[in-house]
Amino acid sequence: MTTLRVLTLNCWGVFIPGTVKYRRERIEAIAEEISQQHYDIVVLCEVWLKSDYQRLCKKLIPRMPHSHYFYSGAIGSGVCMFSIHPMIETVFHQFSLNGFAHKPYHGDWFGGKGVGLCKFNVNGLTVNVYGSHFHAEYRRDHDEYLAHRVAQAFQISQFVRLTSEACDLVLLGGDLNVEPVDLGYKLIRTNAHLLDCWLDKKRTTGYEHGNTDEVPSNSFSSPQPGYPDGKRIDYWLYRPSPNKSVSVEECSVIMNKIPGRSYNFSDHEAVLAVLRLETGDSAESAESRDARLSERDNLLGIALTELERGQKQTESDKSFFQVQVLVLSVLLYLLETSGGLVPSAPLLLSLVKLLLIIAIAVCAWTGFIVKRIEVHGLQTVAADVVNLIESSARSKVKPEITEPHVLT
Numbered sequence: 001m002t003t004l005r006v007l008t009l010n011c012w013g014v015f016i017p018g019t020v021k022y023r024r025e026r027i028e029a030i031a032e033e034i035s036q037q038h039y040d041i042v043v044l045c046e047v048w049l050k051s052d053y054q055r056l057c058k059k060l061i062p063r064m065p066h067s068h069y070f071y072s073g074a075i076g077s078g079v080c081m082f083s084i085h086p087m088i089e090t091v092f093h094q095f096s097l098n099g100f101a102h103k104p105y106h107g108d109w110f111g112g113k114g115v116g117l118c119k120f121n122v123n124g125l126t127v128n129v130y131g132s133h134f135h136a137e138y139r140r141d142h143d144e145y146l147a148h149r150v151a152q153a154f155q156i157s158q159f160v161r162l163t164s165e166a167c168d169l170v171l172l173g174g175d176l177n178v179e180p181v182d183l184g185y186k187l188i189r190t191n192a193h194l195l196d197c198w199l200d201k202k203r204t205t206g207y208e209h210g211n212t213d214e215v216p217s218n219s220f221s222s223p224q225p226g227y228p229d230g231k232r233i234d235y236w237l238y239r240p241s242p243n244k245s246v247s248v249e250e251c252s253v254i255m256n257k258i259p260g261r262s263y264n265f266s267d268h269e270a271v272l273a274v275l276r277l278e279t280g281d282s283a284e285s286a287e288s289r290d291a292r293l294s295e296r297d298n299l300l301g302i303a304l305t306e307l308e309r310g311q312k313q314t315e316s317d318k319s320f321f322q323v324q325v326l327v328l329s330v331l332l333y334l335l336e337t338s339g340g341l342v343p344s345a346p347l348l349l350s351l352v353k354l355l356l357i358i359a360i361a362v363c364a365w366t367g368f369i370v371k372r373i374e375v376h377g378l379q380t381v382a383a384d385v386v387n388l389i390e391s392s393a394r395s396k397v398k399p400e401i402t403e404p405h406v407l408t
Helices: 023-035 050-060 146-163 183-191 286-337 346-396
Strands: 002-013 041-047 066-069 080-083 087-094 114-122 125-133 169-175 234-240 244-254 270-279
Touching (some): 002 125, 002 169, 002 234, 023 041, 041 169, 050 066, 050 080, 066 087, 066 114, 087 146, 146 169, 169 270, 234 270
Parallel strands (some): 125 169
Antiparallel strands (some): 066 080, 087 114, 169 234
């Protein structure tokens, strides 16, 4: 029998002066807190600065000697892992869709978000730990990134399902930015056949509903309409192999206020899960499997509709930026040919021309390159969804039984 204590936390390690408060102090407090506890594996999100990762390593390596940072995009995925158990191998899969490059104030595109896998040797058992951080929602009533998160949920479910056949235990931890009622959460659970530690726990401490974001008692939270108690978007999901069984001894929301300080470790709360893995039969029954796959197929149809809607919107955005290139180019041409009309302000005219050239370059880059990449990303995920739907439909068709042909 093997017991695992695993922790995940979104550290809010974004470097935006005046917006993200006490970043360095909080990172140091997070490192100190984790080093004083007994955790087998820790998955951290939003560790954007390499200097912060080094601070964490300096404090945690003596206690948890095995660590890995998943580099990606322009600024890094922000996801890293620490463990007392040796790593067998690691790999990172970047999502096809990661937000909009022309909206740097959101920043998700520049992080190159995806899913990282660390394969651990835990007392002779192979444990696959996946860490991820999905695109943020920003506005639920006008969610322009919904198709991206649906695509990310599908891709992570496929990645987990296709890379976990030979392991004894699957664990997925991180800030998935989806709630239990959302399509993305349901896709992950049905397609990757993952269970939720919070739902299966025997005991808990901390918040009653398991909420981790916008929790009222968090010093960095701001009131959210419709979410008086915050929302649950940070998870530990799991699945044992068919010849192993798992009991979730505890799942708790922890790491609230920093001892001796007036503020929290992060704008999110941490999630601790304690799992007991032992030899046993956890094979899914045929009835349960059929029900899960039927639900999955329904969800895939909904996901395909959302991806197609996202593709139409992206095609429209692409055309908009391309038209802007034409309009701005005409304006620049008119300024070039009528320069003598403003002889008293040559400096102002030069400045306007420069701004137009920059605007044309940005619109051309966005309309002819970035948006085409986004369209292709949506098409790729949609094609994968269609393939899975068709494969599932074929598996449900019973082959016709025909009389054998007798040669005479």
